[in-house]
Amino acid sequence: MRLEAVGRFESGAKNREIAAALRVSERSVERWRRQWREQGEEGVRSKGSPGRPGLSVDQITKLERELERGPLAHGWADQRWTLARVKTLIGRLFHVSYTVEGAWRLLKRHGWSWQQPARQAIERGDEAAELWKKEVWPQVKARRRPAVPGSSARTRPASR
Structure with missing residues (x-):
């Protein structure tokens, strides 16, 4: 995104236009432009997350295997993975603390939805519902009678 902003800086676009196009704040665009002027394209590049490192590739692979086994295999009563459960599983497996939002970002980054x-x-009877839609609904939704002069509430008699 920052490098796209650099392209727009070079073409002379205004900060407001760039912020709207990239859906970021004008302040971010101002900061990027200043860094670009002072250090060039290298100054605009992201320095990465200031937080601690995430899970390693091997840990991600293990997490995915465990998620595929399902919640029942890990002691939950039903087959639904919730973010809170994923967070707990990460803590149990790797002794790493994630927030619920952090667990979601981790999963999303690795292709989970x-x-x-x-x-x-x-x-529910799908066959009965289909039969009703084909046979009964057309009768319920019968065409209206054609309008005849004087039958509409909007029609007023001609003034004399």
Whole structure:
């Protein structure tokens, strides 16, 4: 994103335009422009996260294997992975403390996505629903009668 901003600096774009296009604050763009003027493109490059290092590649691989085993294998009562559970699993496996948000960023960075199970009634009958949609609904949604003069509330008699 910062390097894209450099391209826009070079083309003469204003800070406000760059901030809107990149969806960042104008202050960030001002800071990047100052760093670019003083140190060139190298000054704009990100220095990386100031926090402690994340999990290693081997640890990520192990985490993914454990996630694929499912929550039941790790002592939870159902088959839903929540971020709180993933955070707890990371702590148990690697003795590293993550926040719930940090666990989400870690998973997202490695290609995982959140999915919420669709809730469906146990009594649900898909075949019956399809039959109803094909046969009953068209009768319920019958065409309206064609309008005849004087039948609409919006129509007023001509003034004399």
